[in-house]
Amino acid sequence: MTLALIILRSLRQHLLSTVITALSIALAGGLLMSVWVVKVQSQTTFTQVNTGFDAVLGARGSKLQLVLNAIFHLEASPGNLPFSDYEFIRRHPAVKLAIPIAVGDNLRGYRIVGTIPELFSEVEYTPGRKFAFSSGQLFNPAAKEAVLGSFAAQKLRLHAGDTFHPFHGLIYDEKNQHAETYVVTGVLAPSNTPADKVIWIPLHGLQTMSGHDPRAATDVSAVLIQLRSPTAGFMLDMMYNKQGNRLTFAYPIGAIMAELFNKIGWFDQVLTLISYLVALVSAGGVLVAIYNSMAARRRDIAILRALGARRRMIFGAIVLEAATIGLLGMIVAFLAYAVILTGVAAIIRAQTGVMLNAWAYNPVMLWAPLGMIALCALGGLLPAWKAYRTDVAQNLAPVS
Amino acid sequence: MSLLAVSALQKSFRTPEGERKLIVDVPQFTLAAGQQLALRGESGSGKTTFLHLIAGILAPDSGSILLGERDMAALGESARDRLRAESIGYIFQTFNLLQGYSCLENVMLGMAFGVGADRERATAMLTRVGLGHRLGHYPRQLSTGQQQRVAVARALANHPKLVLADEPTGNLDHKNAGESLALIRETCRENGATLLLVSHDAGVLATFEEVQDFAVLNRAVTEVAP
Numbered sequence: 001m002t003l004a005l006i007i008l009r010s011l012r013q014h015l016l017s018t019v020i021t022a023l024s025i026a027l028a029g030g031l032l033m034s035v036w037v038v039k040v041q042s043q044t045t046f047t048q049v050n051t052g053f054d055a056v057l058g059a060r061g062s063k064l065q066l067v068l069n070a071i072f073h074l075e076a077s078p079g080n081l082p083f084s085d086y087e088f089i090r091r092h093p094a095v096k097l098a099i100p101i102a103v104g105d106n107l108r109g110y111r112i113v114g115t116i117p118e119l120f121s122e123v124e125y126t127p128g129r130k131f132a133f134s135s136g137q138l139f140n141p142a143a144k145e146a147v148l149g150s151f152a153a154q155k156l157r158l159h160a161g162d163t164f165h166p167f168h169g170l171i172y173d174e175k176n177q178h179a180e181t182y183v184v185t186g187v188l189a190p191s192n193t194p195a196d197k198v199i200w201i202p203l204h205g206l207q208t209m210s211g212h213d214p215r216a217a218t219d220v221s222a223v224l225i226q227l228r229s230p231t232a233g234f235m236l237d238m239m240y241n242k243q244g245n246r247l248t249f250a251y252p253i254g255a256i257m258a259e260l261f262n263k264i265g266w267f268d269q270v271l272t273l274i275s276y277l278v279a280l281v282s283a284g285g286v287l288v289a290i291y292n293s294m295a296a297r298r299r300d301i302a303i304l305r306a307l308g309a310r311r312r313m314i315f316g317a318i319v320l321e322a323a324t325i326g327l328l329g330m331i332v333a334f335l336a337y338a339v340i341l342t343g344v345a346a347i348i349r350a351q352t353g354v355m356l357n358a359w360a361y362n363p364v365m366l367w368a369p370l371g372m373i374a375l376c377a378l379g380g381l382l383p384a385w386k387a388y389r390t391d392v393a394q395n396l397a398p399v400s
Numbered sequence: 401m402s403l404l405a406v407s408a409l410q411k412s413f414r415t416p417e418g419e420r421k422l423i424v425d426v427p428q429f430t431l432a433a434g435q436q437l438a439l440r441g442e443s444g445s446g447k448t449t450f451l452h453l454i455a456g457i458l459a460p461d462s463g464s465i466l467l468g469e470r471d472m473a474a475l476g477e478s479a480r481d482r483l484r485a486e487s488i489g490y491i492f493q494t495f496n497l498l499q500g501y502s503c504l505e506n507v508m509l510g511m512a513f514g515v516g517a518d519r520e521r522a523t524a525m526l527t528r529v530g531l532g533h534r535l536g537h538y539p540r541q542l543s544t545g546q547q548q549r550v551a552v553a554r555a556l557a558n559h560p561k562l563v564l565a566d567e568p569t570g571n572l573d574h575k576n577a578g579e580s581l582a583l584i585r586e587t588c589r590e591n592g593a594t595l596l597l598v599s600h601d602a603g604v605l606a607t608f609e610e611v612q613d614f615a616v617l618n619r620a621v622t623e624v625a626p
Contacts, residue, residue, distance in 0.1 A: 001512075001517070002509065002512040002513070002517065005501075005505065005509070006509075009498075009500040009501055009505075010500070012500060013499075013500040299496075300498055300499075300500070302496075303496045303497075303498055304498070304509070305457075305481070306455070306457060306484075306490060306492075306496065307485065307490075307509060307510050307512075307513055307554075308481050308482065308484050308485020308486075308513030308514055309481070309485075309513050310478050310481050310482075310513075311477065311478070311481075312478075392457050393448075393449075393452050393457055393458050396452075396457070396492065396496060397494075
């Protein structure tokens with residue numbers, strides 16, 4: 001009780017430096033937790049997101065590019081493959097389901113992807129969950145109709161019954177408008193997958209869009225594949241990638257994405273290192289703030305000692321005061337974390353359609369505050385030592 | 401029966417030149433329980449050092465300071481702190497109130513390191529010194545005389561056996577000094593505390609029945625301020 005009173009009064013007496021130091025800790029703690037959670041969650045999410053497929057078949061090229069293009073709707077397509085290749089893989093006994101997609105158009109930056117209705121009726125994008133409609137219904141594969149992902153519909157402000165003209169290419173250029181008019185028949189419920197930021201139209205519609213090369217009217221950009229067994233994936237990998245030289249079979253999707261994170265792992269390390277440094281500097285700030293105020297505190301310390309406070313109590317009070325500044329900072333750090341992660345999650349969602357769960361528990365939410373408080377307490381040791389050594393008689397002046 | 405018995409007490413300090421200089425050299429000094437004694441001494445005569453030694457704030461070079469049955473001089477620092485917190489009340493010339501704490505908190509803190517903070521007792525003491533209506537006020541919100549009264553309440557709140565007062569009226573005007581002195585003596589009597597007061601003020605010393613000259617008591621040669 002007495003110790004708590006001494007700490008609280010001391011914090012109040014040095015309110016400005018307490019607030020500034022606590023804010024710097026909040027920023028450091030918020031940054032540290034955000035970097036950590038974004039790193040862990042994006043790795044986990046992106047290596048787990050496969051929208052219900054095991055593999056992707058596409059034109060010869062990079063597996064990563066193929067996965068980014070067909071699953072995450074990022075990057076350019078490595079090229080097309082003839083419809084016969086789709087037919088072949090669809091009938092292959094090792095394949096449970098094959099869904100062709102065609103890309104190449106956009107609506108104000110949002111990709112238009114041609115596909116078949118089975119994507120919505122057969123595929124569970126996550127175990128036990130199929131794509132559902134928040135409004136309207138699926139397109140007619142023979143009509144110029146479209147279904148919008150929830151995020152795309154929200155950003156483009158399109159609803160069931162609205163119409164639009166597609167634009168050629170993956171990058172929006174208003175000069176490249178196609179003549180066709182498409183009618184929105186439905187909007188998908190949020191799935192927190194890349195499908196949310198896509199405008200889905202019938203495969204045939206995209207293949208035969210005005211201005212597209214008529215020679216490629218039956219080609220597809222990629223085939224999304226569900227396998228009957230994991231071993232089938234390695235067999236097809238051998239068949240397409242080792243024995244063949246015309247197509248690329250990207251399998252398993254999670255491992256290919258993990259490879260991407262391995263490649264950019266150094267960037268994570270740099271960010272983490274910066275966060276650690278910021279945390280260290282903030283803890284140093286606690287040391288400096290308290291140490292600099294020691295001259296002003298000496299008289300109070302001497303009075304407390306004259307009243308009977310033991311040296312070790314004064315030492316403990318200063319260390320606990322430093323730890324309390326750390327605690328206050330880390331409470332505010334969760335606010336900073338929420339702000340930073342909400343912003344980062346919004347950017348990632350806008351770019352990929354994948355939603356990070358900012359509030360999902362991560363061990364960093366426990367060890368970062370504890371570590372930061374411990375670091376601050378450590379920063380309090382030097383001023384506490386100085387307080388411990390305060391000469392009572394000298395600081396109870398004047399002497400008669 | 402004596403409450404305080406000092407014998408062969410010596411305390412020296414090292415000068416900047418590196419020599420040891422004896423400040424306090426008191427062969428014998430006693431105080432009976434309930435006694436009120438004033439020590440006359442000029443500034444720089446070593447009075448405060450003498451009180452700090454009795455209070456256990458400073459450790460002597462040699463000698464003994466028997467407070468009741470316990471020898472303050474033979475105790476380690478932590479034990480001296482505890483004995484001081486439990487048995488001694490100290491009134492300083494500059495009051496030494498904690499500026500960030502209210503009057504009530506100042507008094508309660510004075511008790512906290514001894515027998516424990518007691519809000520009721522602290523309130524009663526502040527009421528006794530006429531500050532019952534200022535419990536939540538901070539020292540800066542009080543007049544000098546009122547601050548001195550808080551210091552008196554703090555010194556006596558813990559039922560000390562011995563109250564040490566170091567030039568307690570040195571910062572007060574004539575009227576407040578008289579009132580404050582009377583208050584210190586009355587409250588000490590009411591609480592059964594022994595009082596040892598040091599002062600160089602003839603007016604203050606004149607109010608005491610028993611006055612000793614510190615220069616006679618202390619055999620150390622000290623520099624007395626002009």
